[in-house]
Amino acid sequence: MVIQQKSMLQRLKLLALAGVAAVALNACASPRGAGGGTATPDFSSMSNEAKHAAVQDLGAKYQQKPNKQTAIYFAAALRAIGQTGQAVSVLEQARLQHKNDEEIALAYAKALAADGKFNRALNILEATIRPERPNWNALSVKGAIYDQMGQNARARELYNQALVIAPNQPSLYANLGLSYAMSNQLDQAEAALRRAVSMPQSTRKVRLNLALVVGLQGRFDEARSLYARELPAEDVEANMAYIRALLTQQNKWDRIKGSS
Template identity: 45%
Template sequence: MAETETLAGLRFVCRAAVVAFCAALSGCMTDKTVTGSISSSQLTPTSASRDAPSPDRVQAHWRSLAERYGEAYAKNPSDPAAGYGYGVALRALGQRAQALAVLEQASMKNPGQKQILAAYGRALADVGRYDDALAVLGRAHTPDRPDWKILNAQGAILDQLGRPEEARGHYMAAIKVAPGEPSILSNLGLNYALSGDLAKAQETLRQAAASPNADDKVRANLALVMSLQAGKPATAKKAG
């Protein structure tokens, strides 16, 4: 595989990782700092069994939340819980432009709500406004109370902007907060790959894939790097 094709493939994967990672965090954060608190159970689809809820059930969950919080937002656009809940649900449904508009307004009306800022920053990343996303996410947590999810998102965005060393610093800081977290290790592995260190990339991605919390995206990233290191087309979808 030619070097230009390799880098192009890796950049494509990293671009997808930024969007996927930010989307995956739509309902992961608790909202204890948001007035009129929305419980995490309300924002996270659940299942009666140990299996993950089906895609149809997840979509139905987010549609229900979008309707519920959309009505509350229409009645009172200044309510931080309504703005946050509505924006998060819209993002989960892929309605990026509308989600961005709602979360932008919510952040303007509630500038002290860090959770809303975090959601707004991710919405900016969704639409490719990476510089703006970094500026907003930088205000969504503080050095004395770092949030590993935000640090990880910042790192992924910096990789998109062609600033791999800065990105790596954010990943390292995130790992200190959440040691062994596969989503951080996965992004760090891609960072090493973009920097040309495929051996280090594979080692890091193997650590990520070994975690019981690793998902298919992590394993797919490992498969990609393994195929690149072997000089083969990146067609593998999974790796053990």
């Protein structure tokens, strides 16, 4: 089934950067012993009010004591409200104090990518990822950047490398699923997202992305049911309207109606 790729790519690129897979670029827990370190809350899943409150709180703490953890938290919260340039600035200052710190470098790469500075972010990651001791989170962030650049197959190679190191990380399957969706491989996208959803650490955002991918395949009742588990009724219908509008723009709506 041939569809117009550009519209889906543009929308799912935004989801991958600010949504789940968003997961790779958002602040997420990185367990020690799995190639991670400082665990940070997932600000992206918070309400707008909570995000702005976190920015205010962390900004005050950063002004009082701009240590490594506060810098990483503050930058992640800034990215969650779209203040990507400010997040970059915070981490540029942190790098001056922690020049060889892997966690600061990774947070800096995330901020650069969120700010659209993909090549700079990749350069940071190339200098950070050690072939003899690869960091699954760094590989995932690198993959998310390649997805943003439209190099989906290359991104999936990195996610699969990361899964060898951290096979129980739902964020990796979530990113893999969105990567498949961005190249219109919706069956594979659904399989990866369902794997992510089945894991204990899975987030609400991953479940919403699964609903989106199910809806894009024309299974509207199932998509509505998945949304209804996570959202109030008015938001469910808004999401369903979004899916129908996206399918209409891709010239798929008539074909789905005709086959149902």
